[in-house]
Amino acid sequence: MKNDKKLINEEGRRLDGRRFDELRPIRIEAGVLHRADGSCYLEWGGNKIIAAVYGPREAIPKHTQNPLKAIVNARYNMAAFSVEDRKRPGPDRRSVEISKVISEALENVILTEQFPRTMINVNIEVLDAEAGTRCAGLTAAGVALADAGIPMVDIPVACAAGKINGQVVLDLGKEEDNYGDADLPVAIAPRTDEILLLQMDGHLTLDEFEQAFELAHKGCLYVSELQKKALLEKYASIAEEVS
């Protein structure tokens, strides 16, 4: 155990009143930007994230082009004002790593072979950060890709589970992330049930891992429905306008 900070009370409620298997409130809106080919605004607890997709377009610099498929460049970036102590603008090692694992997860579901020599840029801007930004960012990116009309096997979705005070819980909040025992972000393609992203830090027994994974998986399925709803809402209103 990292420490003894009490994160669950006697009634099994967490600091923000959630039960062990409850997500923070999530709000998703598709198509929020004028310039981008596809975009998404997402609030997940205290996280506020905008994702925008540009492409497929000619890949530059030219030597990065792949004659057989599109390259997928996700860029995860935190706004300077998104965290407690101002973050210096620009990429740091953490955001470069997150950008990489998200790029790889997205590349898996996008039908890249349909767009040789092109690049698809996915820009994820974290405006307000409060634990779980990579899952929220990937989830927003999935909606933005669908909004951009990019063919995919499925809309990717992510959710984390973790362990606090020895108890496996869904979707760690800020304090839980800081003082918890483990964090397990997972991204899946719900339709094919493939795992696209998996990271873990902390300490889990094999049993706890099974439980945590099961929780995260359930969380993903729930969030996946919210993603689809957001897209349907946008396009249903457009369909109404034209009919």
Added chain:
Amino acid sequence: MTIIPSIKRDYLCKLAEQGKRIDGRRFDEYRSISIETNIISKAEGSARVKIGNTQVIAGIKMDIGEPYPDSPDQGVLTTSAELVPLASPDFEAGPPGGEAIELARVVDRGVRESEVIELDKLCITPGEEVWVIFIDIHIIDHDGNLFDASSLATLAALFTTTVPAKRFEIGEDYPLPLKEPPVSVTSVKFNKAVVVDPSLDEEDIAEARLTVATDSNGDIRAMQKGLSGSFTREEIRKVIKASIDNGIEIRRILMNAIRK
């Protein structure tokens, strides 16, 4: 980037000769403005400004730091702008380029020279500790006139800023001490037409640009001309008049937004 604008240029110029603009506005008409404040919980102050399709978020962070040796009893102000690739297919990731630095510097100058922030009230221990204010401007959606949008977002964010004294254990939080702000209005000229609040299409073909900041008395507080084209004296008068007229309405919208 070169072929489409030349076709568009002809179209925009033709419209302008008939006294029209591509989005149906009059030459001296601003796009609709919306301002939301306190949208970022981690920031000391924040605002989202939309001018038509252009969207900018400004966030204020504060920290305690050392004053500059030549102003030991004044707070420190730092302004940065990020033209993140989210906002436009033409923006690239990487360190800030000329455009981002010019934007940040123009906004910084507007805030600094107009003395909106009472920097002398942000001294904690003269020569040792003062408040440092970070203004960070995040361009979210680029459809022209980032100068006005960024300035307005910065002002709205500053006016909702709380000095986080409690977090640094030096007393109670209090609102950032501010004075009446000047409001910036930008116009551009192309093919003899002078239009206020250029959209991206108009900006792309602009020959000259002029930003005029006016205060609540209708007096001029700052000007900045940009681009290689020129204005006549008569055009300058027109631009100033449009800036004063639009400035009144923008100031009203700003005051409404920060009163909430």
